[in-house]
Amino acid sequence: MYRLISNLLIISALLIGAHKVLAYExxxxxxxxFIFAESxxxxxxxxxxxxEGRDETKAFGVHTSFSYTWKRxxxxxxxxxxLGKEAQLSFSSQGEQIExxxxxxxxDITPFIKVRSRTFHFPETIKSYMETINLTPWYAYFKLGPSxxxxxxxxxxxxxxxxxxxxxxxxxESVGFSMSIGxxxxxxxxxxHPCFLEVSVSAYESYKVSLVDTSDSKEINILTQRDAKQDIxxxxxxxxxxxxxx
Amino acid sequence: MKxxxxxxxxxxxxxxxxxxxxxxxELRPLAPETPKRQNQFYYTYVDREHTRxxxxxxxxxxxxxxxxxxxxxxxxxxxxxGSLTKYxxxxxxxxxDQDEPFWNWFVHPISGSQLFLFYRARGYSRSEALTMSxxxxxxxxxxxxxxxxxxxxxxxxxxxVLGAVLGLGIEKLSLYLLNTGNVIGKxxxxxxxxxxxxxxxxxxxxxxxxxxxxQVGLNVQIDL
Numbered sequence: 001m002y003r004l005i006s007n008l009l010i011i012s013a014l015l016i017g018a019h020k021v022l023a024y025e026x027x028x029x030x031x032x033x034f035i036f037a038e039s040x041x042x043x044x045x046x047x048x049x050x051x052e053g054r055d056e057t058k059a060f061g062v063h064t065s066f067s068y069t070w071k072r073x074x075x076x077x078x079x080x081x082x083l084g085k086e087a088q089l090s091f092s093s094q095g096e097q098i099e100x101x102x103x104x105x106x107x108d109i110t111p112f113i114k115v116r117s118r119t120f121h122f123p124e125t126i127k128s129y130m131e132t133i134n135l136t137p138w139y140a141y142f143k144l145g146p147s148x149x150x151x152x153x154x155x156x157x158x159x160x161x162x163x164x165x166x167x168x169x170x171x172x173e174s175v176g177f178s179m180s181i182g183x184x185x186x187x188x189x190x191x192x193h194p195c196f197l198e199v200s201v202s203a204y205e206s207y208k209v210s211l212v213d214t215s216d217s218k219e220i221n222i223l224t225q226r227d228a229k230q231d232i233x234x235x236x237x238x239x240x241x242x243x244x245x246x
Numbered sequence: 247m248k249x250x251x252x253x254x255x256x257x258x259x260x261x262x263x264x265x266x267x268x269x270x271x272e273l274r275p276l277a278p279e280t281p282k283r284q285n286q287f288y289y290t291y292v293d294r295e296h297t298r299x300x301x302x303x304x305x306x307x308x309x310x311x312x313x314x315x316x317x318x319x320x321x322x323x324x325x326x327x328g329s330l331t332k333y334x335x336x337x338x339x340x341x342x343d344q345d346e347p348f349w350n351w352f353v354h355p356i357s358g359s360q361l362f363l364f365y366r367a368r369g370y371s372r373s374e375a376l377t378m379s380x381x382x383x384x385x386x387x388x389x390x391x392x393x394x395x396x397x398x399x400x401x402x403x404x405x406x407v408l409g410a411v412l413g414l415g416i417e418k419l420s421l422y423l424l425n426t427g428n429v430i431g432k433x434x435x436x437x438x439x440x441x442x443x444x445x446x447x448x449x450x451x452x453x454x455x456x457x458x459x460x461q462v463g464l465n466v467q468i469d470l
Contacts, residue, residue: 028373032411036253064407066376079403081351105347109399148399150342173342212344241260245414246372 025071029190033198033242035061037082039104040235057104059084063240067114074114074141080200080238082106102155106236108202110178112145119186137186147178149204151234154214169212172232176204182240190244198240206232283427288451289435289442290421293371301378304368308361308382312390320394327394336392343398350400351408358383358409359416360440366417367441369448372410379406 037059059082067076084104122135153170182198209232296304317324343350361382365375383405387397416438423435424442436443442450 028377030373030376030407030410036257062408064411066380066407066410077403077407079407107342107350107400109403148342150400152344171342171344210344214346239257241257245411 025069027190028066028068029074030245031063031065031067031196031242032245033063033196033240035059035063035080035082035238035240037061037080037236037238039084039106039237041232057084059104059106063238063242065112067112072116074116076112078110078112080106080108080110080240082238102153104151104153106149106151108147108149108178110145110147110202112143112178112180114141114143116141116184138183139186140181140183143178143180143182143198143200145178147176147202147204149174149176149202149234151232152212167214169214171210171212172206173208173210174204174206174232174234176202176234178202180240190246193243193245195241195243198238198242200236200238200240202234202236202238204234204236206234285425285427286452289424289449290451291366291417291449292369292451293374294369294448296368296370296374300368304365304378305381305385308364309385312382312386316386316390316393323394329393333393336396338388339392339396340399340402341396343395343400345398345400350404354401354405355408355412358405358407359413360409361406362410362413363417363439363441364446366413367444367447367449372414375413376406376410379409383409 039057039059041057061080061082063078063080065076065078067074067078082105084106117140119137119139121137127135151172151174153172155170178200179202180198180200182196184196185192185194187194358379361379362375365378366372370378384402387402387405391397391401420435420439420442423431423438426432441447
């Protein structure tokens with residue numbers, strides 16, 4: 001994964017020194033794609049021995065963004081929904097260590113600003129060798145923005161406040177920062193559905209935790225809610241593949 | 247390690263497929279035209295410009311419907327959890343809701359998709375329909391739903407955006423089904439996209455075949 005990121009960084013650097021921008025401008029765009037994510041919990045800047053050796057959790061999800069595009073700058077909102085694979089989870093809450101088998105769902109909302117490079121056109125000599133391949137122009141981009149996230153930890157059963165809980169979830173609300181680099185097809189019209197590949201890193205720190213009774217999915221019952229500054233720190237690495245829908 | 251390698255290769259192959267032309271076979275002479283059902287109407291979407299008055303009327307219409315639809319569909323919640331005190335307390339407040347995925351990832355995108363399809367039926371382009379859906383769902387979140395709960399970040403974003411993604415899929419599928427001309431296709435097409443059945447839908451095109459000696463044509467009529 002890290003080698004792939006370094007290769008993408010090299011490609012992006014090559015793209016930055018290329019030709020003029022081609023793509024559609026002064027228009028809204030809705031983009032969507034698929035996500036593969038790896039998350040680390042409590043590892044952001046924490047070197048406490050009890051956190052060592054903890055597994056990363058892997059997740060799959062959906063990415064959407066709605067943005068307005070100018071010539072080189074794009075701004076809008078994006079959201080990433082991820083569903084974690086079931087794993088052995090361990091984290092602290094109110095100084096209490098909670099462990100159990102379960103999964104983590106997360107949703108984030110990120111207002112972003114995105115800056116594009118110039119367009120990279122493949123040289124004609126390369127195109128002539130690859131006649132059957134559609135070598136469209138591409139550009140690289142860099143995107144960043146503050147991010148707010150809610151993580152729901154669904155454990156099969158767990159002990160909290162000296163009580164065994166079933167059909168409960170713990171939700172952490174966190175705030176952080178997200179930064180992405182990527183490449184996107186530089187097509188004149190968005191109706192040609194330009195596709196993109198993106199690598200995104202985000203870091204979060206929790207500010208509120210809620211214990212929620214989920215036994216009735218229609219009527220959510222929040223049992224307790226309190227400040228949870230630094231209870232959980234999350235570092236997420238995401239690989240996103242997507243396209244412009246309209 | 248093996249898992250990561252397999253994933254990297256899969257992503258790389260996926261990346262390469264972005265470059266491949268959709269069709270690499272030579273074009274053959276067109277096959278003789280296959281017989282098709284005679285349809286009285288052709289279903290499509292006709293994008294057009296709207297005046298400010300039309301925009302305000304559409305937003306006001308949807309807003310009025312949400313005031314009626316919310317208590318009717320959530321009667322128990324409104325009775326048990328709603329109050330004017332809560333309305334005042336929740337006004338201007340915005341939170342992350344704790345709802346289960348069934349609501350946030352299923353119910354809200356479905357309602358958002360129907361909102362998107364309403365605006366599409368009124369002649370808005372896809373981007374405009376999404377923008378109008380965003381305005382309508384924000385009005386609902388900030389001034390209607392606060393009678394029982396504060397406005398939610400997820401709903402504000404996901405209702406219009408995931409709704410538009412889903413709405414686009416429903417739009418394409420429903421048009422395909424409606425234009426097949428068969429009864430089942432039309433029934434399912436109207437069921438998944440009810441706006442196509444209602445009076446405000448602007449994309450229903452009447453197709454009248456015109457046959458004269460040595461001349462064959464189609465008279466297309468659009469009601470706007």
